[in-house]
Amino acid sequence: MKAGEHLFGRLLGRTAGADHTPTASGLQVQLDSRGQVMGLSAALRAQLGPSTVGGTRPHLRQLLCAGSTLSIEGNPAEWQHQSLDLDFQGAAGQVLHTRGWVEPDADGWVLRLLDVGDLLEGRQLAQDREQNHQLACRMSQQLRVCSLGRLPEVFNEHLRSLSQRWRIPCVAVALLDEEDQGWRIYSQYAAHDAPALWQTGQRLGTRLDSLNGNAPLRLDTARGRSDNPRLHSVFGDADGVLVPYRDGQGVAAWLLCGFYRGQPHTHDQDWLDLAAALAGPLLSRLREQHHHQQLERVEALQGLLGTGWWELLPATDEIQLAPQLLHSLSLEDGPTRQPLALWLELIHPADRQELHSRLHDLQTLGRPLLTGVRLQRSDTAQNPIWYRVQGQVLGEGRQRRWVGFMLDISDIKNQQVQAAAAHARLDNLIASAPAVIYVQRYVSGALHPVFFSDSLLPLLGWTLADCDHEHLPALIHADDRDLYFERTRQLLREGSVRSRYRVRDSQGHYHWLLDEAKLLRDDLGIPVEAVGLWLDVTEATLAAERIQQSEERYRILVEDSPAMICRYRPDLTLTFGNTPLAHYLECQPAQLPGLNLGHWLSDEQRRAFVQRIGRLTPEFPVSTAEISLALPGREHAWWVWSDRGVFDAHGTLLEVQAVGRDNTEVRRSQQQLTQSAKMATLGEMATGLAHEINQPLNVMRMAIVNVLKRLGDGNAEVAYLTEKLQRIDAQVQRATRVVDHMRVFGRRSEIEQRPFDPAQAVEGTLALLSEGLRGKGVELRVTAPDVAVQVNGHVDQLEQVLINLMVNARDALSSQREKNPQLRPWIALHCEHDSRHVCLWVEDNAGGIDPRLLERIFEPFFTTKPIGVGTGLGLSVSYGIVENMGGRLSVVNGEQGARFCVELPVAQITR
Numbered sequence: 033m034k035a036g037e038h039l040f041g042r043l044l045g046r047t048a049g050a051d052h053t054p055t056a057s058g059l060q061v062q063l064d065s066r067g068q069v070m071g072l073s074a075a076l077r078a079q080l081g082p083s084t085v086g087g088t089r090p091h092l093r094q095l096l097c098a099g100s101t102l103s104i105e106g107n108p109a110e111w112q113h114q115s116l117d118l119d120f121q122g123a124a125g126q127v128l129h130t131r132g133w134v135e136p137d138a139d140g141w142v143l144r145l146l147d148v149g150d151l152l153e154g155r156q157l158a159q160d161r162e163q164n165h166q167l168a169c170r171m172s173q174q175l176r177v178c179s180l181g182r183l184p185e186v187f188n189e190h191l192r193s194l195s196q197r198w199r200i201p202c203v204a205v206a207l208l209d210e211e212d213q214g215w216r217i218y219s220q221y222a223a224h225d226a227p228a229l230w231q232t233g234q235r236l237g238t239r240l241d242s243l244n245g246n247a248p249l250r251l252d253t254a255r256g257r258s259d260n261p262r263l264h265s266v267f268g269d270a271d272g273v274l275v276p277y278r279d280g281q282g283v284a285a286w287l288l289c290g291f292y293r294g295q296p297h298t299h300d301q302d303w304l305d306l307a308a309a310l311a312g313p314l315l316s317r318l319r320e321q322h323h324h325q326q327l328e329r330v331e332a333l334q335g336l337l338g339t340g341w342w343e344l345l346p347a348t349d350e351i352q353l354a355p356q357l358l359h360s361l362s363l364e365d366g367p368t369r370q371p372l373a374l375w376l377e378l379i380h381p382a383d384r385q386e387l388h389s390r391l392h393d394l395q396t397l398g399r400p401l402l403t404g405v406r407l408q409r410s411d412t413a414q415n416p417i418w419y420r421v422q423g424q425v426l427g428e429g430r431q432r433r434w435v436g437f438m439l440d441i442s443d444i445k446n447q448q449v450q451a452a453a454a455h456a457r458l459d460n461l462i463a464s465a466p467a468v469i470y471v472q473r474y475v476s477g478a479l480h481p482v483f484f485s486d487s488l489l490p491l492l493g494w495t496l497a498d499c500d501h502e503h504l505p506a507l508i509h510a511d512d513r514d515l516y517f518e519r520t521r522q523l524l525r526e527g528s529v530r531s532r533y534r535v536r537d538s539q540g541h542y543h544w545l546l547d548e549a550k551l552l553r554d555d556l557g558i559p560v561e562a563v564g565l566w567l568d569v570t571e572a573t574l575a576a577e578r579i580q581q582s583e584e585r586y587r588i589l590v591e592d593s594p595a596m597i598c599r600y601r602p603d604l605t606l607t608f609g610n611t612p613l614a615h616y617l618e619c620q621p622a623q624l625p626g627l628n629l630g631h632w633l634s635d636e637q638r639r640a641f642v643q644r645i646g647r648l649t650p651e652f653p654v655s656t657a658e659i660s661l662a663l664p665g666r667e668h669a670w671w672v673w674s675d676r677g678v679f680d681a682h683g684t685l686l687e688v689q690a691v692g693r694d695n696t697e698v699r700r701s702q703q704q705l706t707q708s709a710k711m712a713t714l715g716e717m718a719t720g721l722a723h724e725i726n727q728p729l730n731v732m733r734m735a736i737v738n739v740l741k742r743l744g745d746g747n748a749e750v751a752y753l754t755e756k757l758q759r760i761d762a763q764v765q766r767a768t769r770v771v772d773h774m775r776v777f778g779r780r781s782e783i784e785q786r787p788f789d790p791a792q793a794v795e796g797t798l799a800l801l802s803e804g805l806r807g808k809g810v811e812l813r814v815t816a817p818d819v820a821v822q823v824n825g826h827v828d829q830l831e832q833v834l835i836n837l838m839v840n841a842r843d844a845l846s847s848q849r850e851k852n853p854q855l856r857p858w859i860a861l862h863c864e865h866d867s868r869h870v871c872l873w874v875e876d877n878a879g880g881i882d883p884r885l886l887e888r889i890f891e892p893f894f895t896t897k898p899i900g901v902g903t904g905l906g907l908s909v910s911y912g913i914v915e916n917m918g919g920r921l922s923v924v925n926g927e928q929g930a931r932f933c934v935e936l937p938v939a940q941i942t943r
């Protein structure tokens with residue numbers, strides 16, 4: 033009851049006068065003292081219906097609704113001075129909300145009532161509106177503060193609350209999509225029992241555009257769809273309300289409520305407020321998000337590009353830089369505001385002043401700034417860091433700002449620099465090269481010259497006009513024209529070509545041009561142009577021709593040379609041989625390759641030959657030797673043979689080139705000479721030899737005379753006779769040895785050298801000479817070699833050398849003794865050797881050789897002896913023999929006489 037008092041009081045105040053005296057038209061109930069209804073005023077009866085009061089008197093309680101706000105206890109007398117809130121059950125099922133009081137009446141009580149239905153409804157409405165308002169505020173608030181990531185979720189949650197609170201089965205918010213300028217469902221909610229009219233993200237196009245955006249639009253199917261036929265496509269057949277939200281630019285959002293009849297008491301303004309509470313913060317958050325993303329993109333872009341904004345702050349003489357810029361300028365630790373001077377310090381001195389002056393122009397004249405600057409950094413001296421600095425004035429008057437950006441353009445700049453350098457190099461190259469670069473454009477199957485590099489003029493004396501499509505073929509040598517046309521066909525067919533032809537220059541001379549061209553095609557594979565290069569190869573071509581000619585000359589030279597020329601592999605297989613060689617080997621030159629040189633060499637010769645070739649090295653690739661061969665159908669041949677090794681990069685012998693000369697004739701005459709000299713020696717030794725033979729003969733004769741004498745005396749004992757006969761036999765043997773040796777010595781030398789012990793020669797010499805020398809009173813001092821060594825050659829020839837030396841010594845001694853009878857002549861012969869050489873010394877005490885003659889004594893026919901005595905051949909022949917054995921014959925004057933040395937290479941040492 034208390035709750036109603038205030039309202040009641042207000043009502044009373046408002047309705048005082050008018051309703052003070054209840055009339056028949058008022059709502060009145062006559063009651064008896066127990067509260068039973070005695071009658072109803074007409075107005076009340078009209079509301080409660082005639083059946084309300086039947087024959088019996090119902091208690092007032094019975095007229096009230098079940099669960100009425102007031103339960104009536106007691107009787108009317110107790111109700112006095114109280115306000116009664118009573119809800120009557122109306123005839124049409126409605127509830128009649130009343131407030132009343134009882135007054136005593138004539139025969140009972142009268143209950144006067146006022147209809148307070150409207151009042152209550154109004155209050156309810158106000159409460160609802162208040163709650164709605166609060167909810168809207170809360171939603172608005174939450175949308176403002178939630179994280180951007182949760183925004184769609186939170187918003188959808190609010191749509192659900194909205195749907196439940198306002199009992200809207202389908203609710204959605206459509207926003208203007210900036211992309212396609214149409215409307216799009218941002219979020220929607222449909223109650224579980226309602227069909228979803230819309231989908232999140234659904235495009236509504238421009239269907240909402242022409243609607244009145246000032247007030248909610250209601251769709252009521254019952255009342256016909258007069259509003260707008262376009263809405264049919266949005267709402268289908270459903271009823272609904274469409275609420276616009278306007279911002280500065282017009283309608284920015286629509287709140288769509290589907291399957292909703294609308295409650296008449298919801299005011300337009302409430303709808304608009306509700307839409308604003310949702311859409312306002314949503315749009316602002318979306319704008320914030322958009323802005324945020326935009327900012328992120330810009331920052332990422334700045335980071336990626338190595339760029340960043342700057343703004344001049346002239347008031348403090350500072351510059352503010354984007355964080356990215358601070359970072360790339362290596363100022364990361366510093367504040368974003370930097371003194372302008374400090375910033376300028378970062379710029380290379382070469383660009384600093386210009387930048388400063390341009391900044392000044394920007395500030396004072398508003399002239400836009402655009403320049404490229406380098407950074408001042410010691411670590412990047414090679415590749416400087418370049419920035420593009422751009423700036424402009426924003427705003428006017430006092431709002432003016434000076435902003436711009438810096439962009440790292442080092443890559444481009446450095447590429448530019450490199451490209452410029454490469455370009456210059458290329459230009460230089462093209463200009464200085466004996467090459468012409470040309471371009472020929474493809475015109476319906478033909479190639480038309482459209483460009484020649486500048487080198488065309490110095491090379492040929494022509495310009496592009498002289499070498500155009502029409503004239504070019506005429507400049508090509510008549511013999512090469514077909515080549516040129518074929519070159520073009522091949523170029524078009526295969527995409528590239530390389531050919532060589534002659535082109536006439538302006539002087540009328542022909543140049544050999546090497547033409548290399550490539551065809552360029554477009555995306556569809558259709559030829560566009562040919563790019564090519566003319567290289568003047570006249571010199572090279574002529575040189576090649578000359579080489580060919582000279583090769584031919586050399587070939588003829590080799591072929592026609594009287595010398596034998598050949599090439600052979602290390603295994604002695606011939607790979608080439610000229611006609612003279614073929615002639616000696618009795619075959620055709622063509623048959624020579626494949627033959628083996630060793631075939632004509634004795635085993636020993638071949639071994640020595642292969643050994644000699646094996647000693648060739650890249651440092652000492654040449655070796656010369658005399659080789660002896662057994663040629664088909666001929667006597668022994670002697671060739672002087674020069675070999676030159678051909679090696680690969682690793683020093684391995686690949687092939688040998690050899691030149692040979694037939695030395696057989698020379699060899700023969702040499703042999704002849706040696707033989708004659710030998711005979712001469714023998715002749716010369718005749719006296720000595722006679723002595724040598726006379727000696728045993730004397731001994732024998734003495735023996736015989738003595739034996740005969742004994743026999744005559746008659747005392748010839750057997751023992752005596754035997755002793756004498758043995759002596760005779762020994763002397764016969766001795767004479768035989770001498771004669772035998774003379775025969776051997778007088779024989780011609782063998783063809784091939786053999787290893788022998790030089791001691792043999794010493795022995796032979798002494799056999800022939802020792803007796804004779806002793807007979808002449810010459811002392812022989814012989815030291816025999818202690819180790820047996822072998823040398824290569826002919827033992828008789830070495831013997832001849834020794835005989836010559838000893839005979840010369842003997843002669844020198846005898847002439848010396850003529851001058852000095854006191855002289856005690858001696859000849860020493862001794863032998864020395866090391867691992868490589870054997871030396872045979874022949875020394876005498878005849879006073880030596882006149883130093884002025886030392887040089888000449890080996891010359892043939894040089895002699896100091898009287899005519900008819902000396903031949904002057906002894907030493908020269910000896911020299912030849914020793915040289916032939918690979919040794920050396922030399923002489924020095926010793927203390928008492930000449931000292932000859934025969935030095936021979938050791939073939940082997942035998943113990």
Ligand code: ADP
Pocket residue numbers: 836840841844876878880881889894895896897901902903904905906907908929930
């Ligand atoms: P020939 O003995 O016929 O003169 P050689 O060629 O043998 O010819 O000797 C040449 C010359 O060398 C001799 O005439 C002599 O003058 C000189 N000669 C050679 N051997 C000796 C020697 N042992 N002492 C001095 N002179 C010598």
